[in-house]
Amino acid sequence: MADDEHKPKRRKTKTANDASVVKIGNKTISLSAYLAPEKKPLEKPPSIQEPVATEEPQRDVIKENDPQTQTPHPPKRTTSNGDPSLLKSRKALPIWAHQSEIKASLRGDNDLLLIVGETGSGKSTQVPQFLCDEPWCRRKKAQVQSDTVNVGGMIAITQPRRVAATTLAGRVAREMGTPLGASREGSVGYSVRFDHNVPKGTKIKFLTEGMLLQELLRDPNLRQYSAVIVDEIHERSVDVDLIAGFLKQILSGDKVGRGGIPLKVVIMSATADVEKIQTFFAPHNSRSPVRLLQIKGRQYPVEIKHTSKPVTDIQEALLKQIFDIHLHEPLPGDILAFLTGQEEIESAQRLIEEYCETLASDVPKLLVCPLYGQLSIQAQQNAFLPAKKGFIRKVVLATNIAETSVTVPGVRYVIDCGKAKVKQFRSQLGMESLLAKAISKSSAIQRTGRAGREGPGKCYRLYTSATYDSLKEADLPEILRNDVLGAVLTMKARGINDILSFPLMDFPDIESVEKALIHLHFLGALADDGTITEVGRKLALFPISAPYGRVLLAAREPQYDCLLEVIDIIACITSGDNIFHQLQSEEVREEVEEYRKELYRREGDILTYLTTMQRYAAENADRIEWCKKRKVNIRNMKQALNIRKQLRGICLKEKLLTETPPPDPQPFVPMSPERAISLLKCFMKGFGTKCALLAPDSSYVTIQGKHVVAIHPSSVLHGQKREAIMFLEHVFTQRSYVKKVSTIQADWIVEAMEGH
Numbered sequence: 210m211a212d213d214e215h216k217p218k219r220r221k222t223k224t225a226n227d228a229s230v231v232k233i234g235n236k237t238i239s240l241s242a243y244l245a246p247e248k249k250p251l252e253k254p255p256s257i258q259e260p261v262a263t264e265e266p267q268r269d270v271i272k273e274n275d276p277q278t279q280t281p282h283p284p285k286r287t288t289s290n291g292d293p294s295l296l297k298s299r300k301a302l303p304i305w306a307h308q309s310e311i312k313a314s315l316r317g318d319n320d321l322l323l324i325v326g327e328t329g330s331g332k333s334t335q336v337p338q339f340l341c342d343e344p345w346c347r348r349k350k351a352q353v354q355s356d357t358v359n360v361g362g363m364i365a366i367t368q369p370r371r372v373a374a375t376t377l378a379g380r381v382a383r384e385m386g387t388p389l390g391a392s393r394e395g396s397v398g399y400s401v402r403f404d405h406n407v408p409k410g411t412k413i414k415f416l417t418e419g420m421l422l423q424e425l426l427r428d429p430n431l432r433q434y435s436a437v438i439v440d441e442i443h444e445r446s447v448d449v450d451l452i453a454g455f456l457k458q459i460l461s462g463d464k465v466g467r468g469g470i471p472l473k474v475v476i477m478s479a480t481a482d483v484e485k486i487q488t489f490f491a492p493h494n495s496r497s498p499v500r501l502l503q504i505k506g507r508q509y510p511v512e513i514k515h516t517s518k519p520v521t522d523i524q525e526a527l528l529k530q531i532f533d534i535h536l537h538e539p540l541p542g543d544i545l546a547f548l549t550g551q552e553e554i555e556s557a558q559r560l561i562e563e564y565c566e567t568l569a570s571d572v573p574k575l576l577v578c579p580l581y582g583q584l585s586i587q588a589q590q591n592a593f594l595p596a597k598k599g600f601i602r603k604v605v606l607a608t609n610i611a612e613t614s615v616t617v618p619g620v621r622y623v624i625d626c627g628k629a630k631v632k633q634f635r636s637q638l639g640m641e642s643l644l645a646k647a648i649s650k651s652s653a654i655q656r657t658g659r660a661g662r663e664g665p666g667k668c669y670r671l672y673t674s675a676t677y678d679s680l681k682e683a684d685l686p687e688i689l690r691n692d693v694l695g696a697v698l699t700m701k702a703r704g705i706n707d708i709l710s711f712p713l714m715d716f717p718d719i720e721s722v723e724k725a726l727i728h729l730h731f732l733g734a735l736a737d738d739g740t741i742t743e744v745g746r747k748l749a750l751f752p753i754s755a756p757y758g759r760v761l762l763a764a765r766e767p768q769y770d771c772l773l774e775v776i777d778i779i780a781c782i783t784s785g786d787n788i789f790h791q792l793q794s795e796e797v798r799e800e801v802e803e804y805r806k807e808l809y810r811r812e813g814d815i816l817t818y819l820t821t822m823q824r825y826a827a828e829n830a831d832r833i834e835w836c837k838k839r840k841v842n843i844r845n846m847k848q849a850l851n852i853r854k855q856l857r858g859i860c861l862k863e864k865l866l867t868e869t870p871p872p873d874p875q876p877f878v879p880m881s882p883e884r885a886i887s888l889l890k891c892f893m894k895g896f897g898t899k900c901a902l903l904a905p906d907s908s909y910v911t912i913q914g915k916h917v918v919a920i921h922p923s924s925v926l927h928g929q930k931r932e933a934i935m936f937l938e939h940v941f942t943q944r945s946y947v948k949k950v951s952t953i954q955a956d957w958i959v960e961a962m963e964g965h
């Protein structure tokens with residue numbers, strides 16, 4: 210359709226008094242600027258930003274026939290079998306011209322390369338394709354001790370987030386002309402928690418950092434790989450720091466475990482803080498620095514616009530900006546807006562959809578797609594699909610999970626609110642805080658980069674250029690601000706007894722490490738002398754956090770005997786944050802609560818999750834309708850069933866389960882109060898340190914740290930008074946909240962402590 214057809218028309222009068230003032234929810238927003246009849250579409254919008262200031266012209270366009278861009282030895286398979294239409298855009302990527310250099314630098318004795326390139330230069334999609342046809346990348350037979358084993362043949366490329374790993378795998382598969390998941394020589398696969406697609410013949414495997422760590426525990430020499438590419442190292446997650454440490458050990462080791470065959474390592478970063486990485490990886494007693502390749506430029510320019518004045522109401526500014534773009538910018542061109550968290554996204558979605566209803570019928574339709582970590586994988590994928598039929602422009606409302614690595618197809622406009630919710634673990638308090646904080650320059654640049662992926666784009670920052678200048682360069686590495694329980698367990702499981710000697714780019718404070726060691730000891734993962742126990746080894750291999758793993762192990766003990774139930778609960782919890790949709794109006798509340806009665810249990814959230822899961826699985830008529838009536842999140846429930854299947858599989862493999870459970874639907878039988886008690890006691894094995902007692906003033910006080918906490922409104926026990934409670938999460942948002950709460954008896958706490 211021609212653009213002209215979608216030029217915004219004046220909206221029908223909204224109120225009798227002032228057509229430019231719109232009431233959206235409880236907000237009154239002035240939209241006069243772009244609803245005025247004399248306003249011509251597609252001219253510079255009279256909006257909240259200053260005149261254009263393009264930051265660093267990014268264009269480094271490489272022409273199709275430029276001999277510089279033609280590699281002397283194009284990779285055979287990728288160019289001959291790959292999608293020809295995509296090959297053209299691949300060749301236009303700044304990294305294409307460096308293909309030979311990248312290959313050459315890893316031939317011979319050099320096993321390590323550091324690539325620094327701007328967002329969109331083509332690192333994540335191209336580097337694995339450049340390397341996968343290299344002679345060193347073939348699978349070889351090698352002698353390890355007295356065995357002949359296969360070594361290499363595959364390239365692993367790590368991503369900080371699931372959504373990046375799966376979408377990149379899809380893109381690279383298309384570029385290579387090998388359908389994702391096809392069992393074919395030279396194909397592309399991915400592996401993320403609870404979702405694996407690694408068919409036989411996979412040559413390039415995208416995986417999350419957590420998955421590679423698990424593989425490292427099973428195979429410390431990473432024998433199946435010829436190369437590991439660590440992407441987005443600048444994000445500095447705990448997992449990537451651990452991976453860097455393990456890879457450094459492999460690189461400097463004797464290669465005996467790989468039959469003498471080296472592992473090639475490529476470290477990729479978008480920021481120029483190269484020195485730290487180079488120093489970290491530099492071999493001892495070596496003067497030769499780590500090889501570095503810097504890629505300049507990105508494929509398309511992005512125009513950056515800041516506001517002229519600080520914004521006081523981010524939500525209002527965001528809505529204005531979205532509709533400003535929608536009404537004035539040409540089509541096609543989707544919008545990607547960065548917000549702080551799920552709540553903000555949900556409320557913005559409601560307001561946008563409400564406002565869309567009031568737009569004139571000839572104004573193009575807007576489709577809103579949320580994108581945040583707690584959404585099921587399926588729901589996340591929606592944001593990556595073209596707008597559904599009938600909608601013309603897509604607006605993706607995302608948290609920082611869409612900040613790095615991902616390309617959201619169709620996006621030309623990015624709106625950056627300048628904030629992100631940051632998890633911070635307070636080791637003295639033993640709790641996490643989750644507060645919205647100003648992002649770093651590095652994050653702002655990454656967000657901007659999401660606009661120039663498929664064509665020139667624009668990035669609207671909802672803050673001034675002075676604010677941008679005042680942002681810190683980069684975020685603190687996660688290992689310095691987060692709980693290190695999982696990290697310490699991983700190190701211990703890899704046989705690193707002296708944690709302090711492990712090579713880390715930054716070392717967490719001793720207090721956090723001590724807290725983690727004590728916690729692991731409580732879980733039975735460490736013996737009195739600090740060495741890993743059999744329990745600890747198992748916990749490290751589960752794809753769930755150590756306390757949940759501990760509950761899983763306890764559940765098959767005869768005094769608890771509730772393994773299938775525990776699997777159901779963990780599957781439900783891991784499927785996403787809120788399985789129950791929030792109830793907006795009183796009317797809806799009354800109706801839905803009536804249906805939900807059969808799900809809610811007086812013992813609290815754990816039993817409520819179990820009942821929901823079991824009743825859902827027992828439903829054999831219409832599960833969608835069942836969820837609708839109860840306002841239960843259908844996607845979460847589907848995901849929960851998928852996770853349940855995988856957890857059952859793991860338990861069968863680990864011999865925790867002795868036989869395959871019967872298939873769905875099974876008749877629902879409510880758990881008796883006696884069995885409910887033993888199930889909760891079983892959870893105390895993992896969460897015995899997370900309990901609180903009711904104080905005389907009716908507040909709850911935690912047994913560890915003596916903090917006053919409130920039960921979160923999302924809990925079925927919200928507003929209730931019980932002698933003692935156990936909680937699975939403790940988080941500081943507006944106040945100190947506990948979530949996923951269950952009623953317990955005070956003497957169980959003593960029992961749990963004595964049991965360890």
Ligand SMILES: Nc1ncnc2c1ncn2[C@@H]1O[C@H](COP(=O)(O)OP(=O)(O)OP(=O)(O)O)[C@@H](O)[C@H]1O
Binds near residue numbers: 329615617618
């Ligand atoms: N899923 C996708 N759909 C459509 N195009 C894509 C997709 N993934 C990548 N591309 C295209 O490939 C280009 C290069 O992407 P790539 O992820 O390799 O860059 P990068 O240098 O790793 O950047 P970043 O660090 O920002 O992820 C993008 O700008 C986009 O044009």
